[in-house]
Amino acid sequence: MFDVNLIIKSLPMLLQASVWTVIYSLSSVAIGFCIGTLVCAAGLSSSRLGRGFSAFYVSFFRGVPLLVQLLISYYCLPLIGVNVPSSVAAVGTLALCTGAYLAEILRGGFLGIPPGLIEAARMVGLSRAKILTRIEVPLAVRLTLPSLVNETTMMVKASSLISVVGVLELTRLAQNIATSTFQPLEIYLTAGAIYFVINGAITLVGGFAESRFRLEKAR
Amino acid sequence: MKTLTRRSAVTNALRVAALGAVASLALSGAALAEDLLAKAKAKGELTVGTELQFAPFDFVEDGKQSGMNKEIFAEIGKELGVKVTFLDLPWPSVLPGLEAGKFDMVAGPATITKARMERYRFTSPIANATVAILKKKGDASITKPEDIAGKKVGSAKATAQLAQLQEFSKTLPTPPTIQEYVDFSQSYADLGAGRIVAVANSLPNIAYLAKTKPDVFEVVEPPFGKPVYFGFIGSKSEDAKSLMDAVDAVLIKMKHDGRLAALQKKWFGTEMSTPDQVTEASF
Numbered sequence: 001m002f003d004v005n006l007i008i009k010s011l012p013m014l015l016q017a018s019v020w021t022v023i024y025s026l027s028s029v030a031i032g033f034c035i036g037t038l039v040c041a042a043g044l045s046s047s048r049l050g051r052g053f054s055a056f057y058v059s060f061f062r063g064v065p066l067l068v069q070l071l072i073s074y075y076c077l078p079l080i081g082v083n084v085p086s087s088v089a090a091v092g093t094l095a096l097c098t099g100a101y102l103a104e105i106l107r108g109g110f111l112g113i114p115p116g117l118i119e120a121a122r123m124v125g126l127s128r129a130k131i132l133t134r135i136e137v138p139l140a141v142r143l144t145l146p147s148l149v150n151e152t153t154m155m156v157k158a159s160s161l162i163s164v165v166g167v168l169e170l171t172r173l174a175q176n177i178a179t180s181t182f183q184p185l186e187i188y189l190t191a192g193a194i195y196f197v198i199n200g201a202i203t204l205v206g207g208f209a210e211s212r213f214r215l216e217k218a219r
Numbered sequence: 220m221k222t223l224t225r226r227s228a229v230t231n232a233l234r235v236a237a238l239g240a241v242a243s244l245a246l247s248g249a250a251l252a253e254d255l256l257a258k259a260k261a262k263g264e265l266t267v268g269t270e271l272q273f274a275p276f277d278f279v280e281d282g283k284q285s286g287m288n289k290e291i292f293a294e295i296g297k298e299l300g301v302k303v304t305f306l307d308l309p310w311p312s313v314l315p316g317l318e319a320g321k322f323d324m325v326a327g328p329a330t331i332t333k334a335r336m337e338r339y340r341f342t343s344p345i346a347n348a349t350v351a352i353l354k355k356k357g358d359a360s361i362t363k364p365e366d367i368a369g370k371k372v373g374s375a376k377a378t379a380q381l382a383q384l385q386e387f388s389k390t391l392p393t394p395p396t397i398q399e400y401v402d403f404s405q406s407y408a409d410l411g412a413g414r415i416v417a418v419a420n421s422l423p424n425i426a427y428l429a430k431t432k433p434d435v436f437e438v439v440e441p442p443f444g445k446p447v448y449f450g451f452i453g454s455k456s457e458d459a460k461s462l463m464d465a466v467d468a469v470l471i472k473m474k475h476d477g478r479l480a481a482l483q484k485k486w487f488g489t490e491m492s493t494p495d496q497v498t499e500a501s502f
Binding site: 012013016071074075076078079083086163164165166168172173175176177178179180182184 | 268271272273274278279280281282285306307308309312315316318319320321402404405407408428432
């Protein structure tokens with residue numbers, strides 16, 4: 001009963017949809033990384049307000065299921081006058097959510113930076129922003145690369161949820177084809193294989209970056 | 220009930236979440252008051268929410284939307300002078316999206332039931348949704364719906380079709396064993412594999428399946444369920460009234476000039492007579 005022809009026929013469409021999966025998940029990780037850096041910096045700052053905001057942000061976006069966050073941003077925000085299109089709601093929510101996780105990952109990296117380095121940077125007169133972008137973030141990224149890669153692969157998989165706000169991506173198209181052809185097995189296996197390849201590629205790039213930026217070499 | 224929705228855990232989570240969204244929507248009351256028809260005409264675009272997993276009404280063929288909805292709405296768009304844009308969402312998100320004003324109306328279609336009529340306004344029905352039996356091609360042991368007595372029959376969880384099957388089973392001397400599936404496609408697969416001998420679902424859906432796979436499936440006539448109809452869905456609010464009236468006028472016109480019958484013939488393989496308006500649902 002296994003229909004190879006159906007796979008061959010659907011593969012171009014599924015690959016097209018998987019491009020959207022990659023675009024949505026990687027752009028949300030990129031935006032989320034900036035959010036995460038700021039939230040993390042606020043959490044480690046001496047400002048009480050900053051620490052409070054950071055703690056609240058992380059606990060909200062980590063504590064509420066992503067699915068519910070998506071539904072809120074799409075269906076509830078219009079009521080307070082914020083009517084965003086599907087794709088914006090999808091990328092925005094994914095970015096805000098992953099930002100919370102990335103902030104926590106980066107916090108581990110920031111705390112691993114020897115305080116002497118920061119003191120030295122301050123001594124040579126670098127501004128706070130420069131210290132953050134030139135010293136702390138690069139070092140924190142190096143220290144936390146495996147976890148960052150892990151979070152990126154998690155977001156690729158999490159992007160399968162965004163169809164609830166009317167965005168087409170790999171999982172949604174696979175479901176649509178499966179129910180239209182009444183042959184779910186072949187389609188879902190193919191979709192699963194595509195996710196596996198995408199995440200395999202991300203892991204490979206991560207592994208390469210890890211060996212390239214190993215801290216021992218940098219020293 | 221158009222609940223061709225599956226993946227129990229995910230779906231249930233989604234339902235709960237969607238319900239939550241609806242509840243909060245209901246609490247905050249009506250949002251923007253603007254006549255939908257005037258707005259669509261000004262914009263030149265009518266936005267319709269639907270789910271592309273409900274053949275023969277809405278499904279995917281070669282990566283594109285196909286089915287009866289697209290063709291009916293093409294006629295509606297022509298008559299109203301607007302372009303029709305479809306938005307595909309999982310069914311549990313479709314009705315909350317209508318209430319949040321994300322689209323002007325919903326295609327679906329959905330079975331016109333009493334409970335739904337309380338909350339939504341249905342268009343003039345476009346098809347008969349009465350539940351019938353689908354069997355394996357050439358199965359001589361089932362020639363009428365009553366023949367499923369004592370046999371193993373499938374339907375989809377939490378659907379109006381299942382509810383009707385259960386009601387019908389009680390009237391039989393030996394009730395059939397009912398196997399509940401997360402979605403209808405799995406029940407068709409099991410019927411094909413011989414794990415069950417029949418599937419109960421709305422007539423247009425199984426008629427389409429029997430038409431696309433004539434050497435595998437066959438419909439058992441007549442339908443056994445209470446007579447119900449499929450209609451498109453809109454909001455009951457004041458700003459949706461002129462739009463829904465206009466859509467109704469087009470659909471009724473299509474019924475009288477034979478365009479709807481032609482589409483029914485094309486997609487179900489048979490014509491179906493439907494009333495101009497369902498004022499009271501039987502279910």
